[in-house]
Amino acid sequence: MEERIIRLPELMMFHQITEVWNESIACFSMDSSMKNISKVPPVLADMFSFILVEEGTARYVLNYKEYTVQGGDLLLFSPSMLVSLVNSSDDFKSRNLMCERSLFEHMLSSNPAYQTYSYYFCRTDTPVVRLERKMQEALRKCMEQIRLSIVDCNVYQKEIIQCLMHACMLLVLEVIEERVSALPQSPGRTETLFHGFISLVVAHYKQEHYINYYAGQLSVSTTYLSRVIRRQTGKTAAYFLTGMLYAEACRLLVRTDYTAQQIAEELNFSDQSAFGKFFKSKAGISPQHYRQKRTNGEKWENGNRQAEDFSAIE
Numbered sequence: 001m002e003e004r005i006i007r008l009p010e011l012m013m014f015h016q017i018t019e020v021w022n023e024s025i026a027c028f029s030m031d032s033s034m035k036n037i038s039k040v041p042p043v044l045a046d047m048f049s050f051i052l053v054e055e056g057t058a059r060y061v062l063n064y065k066e067y068t069v070q071g072g073d074l075l076l077f078s079p080s081m082l083v084s085l086v087n088s089s090d091d092f093k094s095r096n097l098m099c100e101r102s103l104f105e106h107m108l109s110s111n112p113a114y115q116t117y118s119y120y121f122c123r124t125d126t127p128v129v130r131l132e133r134k135m136q137e138a139l140r141k142c143m144e145q146i147r148l149s150i151v152d153c154n155v156y157q158k159e160i161i162q163c164l165m166h167a168c169m170l171l172v173l174e175v176i177e178e179r180v181s182a183l184p185q186s187p188g189r190t191e192t193l194f195h196g197f198i199s200l201v202v203a204h205y206k207q208e209h210y211i212n213y214y215a216g217q218l219s220v221s222t223t224y225l226s227r228v229i230r231r232q233t234g235k236t237a238a239y240f241l242t243g244m245l246y247a248e249a250c251r252l253l254v255r256t257d258y259t260a261q262q263i264a265e266e267l268n269f270s271d272q273s274a275f276g277k278f279f280k281s282k283a284g285i286s287p288q289h290y291r292q293k294r295t296n297g298e299k300w301e302n303g304n305r306q307a308e309d310f311s312a313i314e
Contacts, residue, residue, distance in 0.1 A: 005044045008100050019150045021161055023294070024100040027147040031093045032056075043084070048104040049077035049096060050172060052131075052139050056092030060085055067128050072136050074129045074175065081127065095143045097168065102254075105247035107165070109202050113173065118198060120176045129175055142168045193218060194232040197225065198240070205244040207268045211237040246282045249275070253291045260287045 006014075009023045019028040030051075053073045060067050060075065061084045069075060077083055079101050099107075108114045131139070146164045149157060200214050208214070214237070215222040229237050245267055252263045264275035279287045 005046055007045075008047045008098055011045060011047075011098075019147050021150045021157070024103045025146070025150065025161065025165065026096070026098045027143055027150055028096055029093065029147075030096050032088045032090055044079065044082055045077065045098075046079050046101050047077075047098050048079065048101065049075070049098045050139075050143075050168070051075040051077070051097075052095045052136065052143065054093045054095060054136075054140065056089040058085060058088035058092050058094075062127055069128055072131050072133070074131050074139070074172070076127050076129065076172070095140060097143050097146060099165070102247040102250035105243060106251045107169065109205065109244050109248065111166075112202065114169065115198060115202060116173055116176055116180060117169075120180055126179075129179065131175060135171065135175060139168065139171050142171060190228045190231060193220065193225070193228050197229065197237070201240050201244060205241055206248065206266065209241055209245065209268065211241070242278075242282065245278070249279055249287070250283075250290070253287055254294045263287070 008020075008026060011017075012020050012026050015034060017026055017028050020026045051074070053069050053071050053075070055071050057068060057070045060069065061082075062077070063082050066086070067075075108118060142164060146161065146168065149160045149164060154160075196218050197214055200217055204213070211222050211225060215225040218225060220228075226237055229235065229240075233239075249263060249267060252258050252266065258266065260275060261272045264272045267275065269275040269278065276286055279290070283290050285293070
């Protein structure tokens with residue numbers, strides 16, 4: 001089956017979910033009676049998701065590997081995963097927190113504590129984590145507060161949601177820290193080198209766009225560092241560098257009134273034209289068009305199937 005990419009607004013529209021804030025964050029309960037749950041084909045969901053299973057069981061296929069989950073399991077999805085829900089028991093129930101890719105990647109890059117999240121997935125491919133009951137309840141309550149804050153609009157809604165997202169992320173990081181600590185305590189040179197690369201990227205990606213800077217800081221050749229990154233993650237250095245730049249560019253376009261020229265300067269592009277070419281290569285549209293679409297709440301059409309078309313996929 002052909003792989004499809006779907007973004008958060010389209011997925012929420014398809015499932016008729018209303019607990020969505022600013023087309024960027026969704027938090028809702030899901031069960032076996034959810035609208036259209038059985039019609040979604042395997043998709044590359046262009047978002048990050050935390051799914052807390054509360055009751056029952058379900059079978060997911062993640063990157064062609066099948067997982068059976070039950071109450072107390074936490075699923076961690078990233079945009080690189082091909083995801084499908086194969087089936088679920090009649091009593092299946094979960095709480096879902098989904099975050100637009102650019103916003104979540106900005107969170108990862110803006111807080112040093114969040115580096116553990118990326119590091120965990122670089123050292124393990126396990127997207128399902130078993131939670132102790134105390135942590136299950138803490139996450140459930142935090143997700144419910146996010147959901148209520150989305151539904152109940154008030155003057156400080158944005159600030160409240162941001163604080164709650166931070167709290168939820170820290171809870172997830174606490175769980176992940178335990179798993180990372182359980183991994184071998186003496187990682188090999190390549191793992192240490194890759195972790196150093198990620199730390200440097202988080203600190204310098206706005207100013208340093210090319211691998212040669214990071215190789216120099218780590219006292220290795222660009223060829224060797226490229227090989228290490230590919231071996232550890234299956235991705236290139238450019239994937240991490242351009243991903244961070246693109247996420248921050250999206251945030252600045254949507255969350256600030258900076259001009260394209262100001263954003264180009266903020267992200268250390270040579271000029272506005274260079275920034276525009278970079279952004280269009282990632283988004284398929286110009287920065288101005290992206291800002292207009294997000295401001296007006298229009299649907300994306302960058303080669304992606306719209307939500308109303310999903311029912312035609314068998």
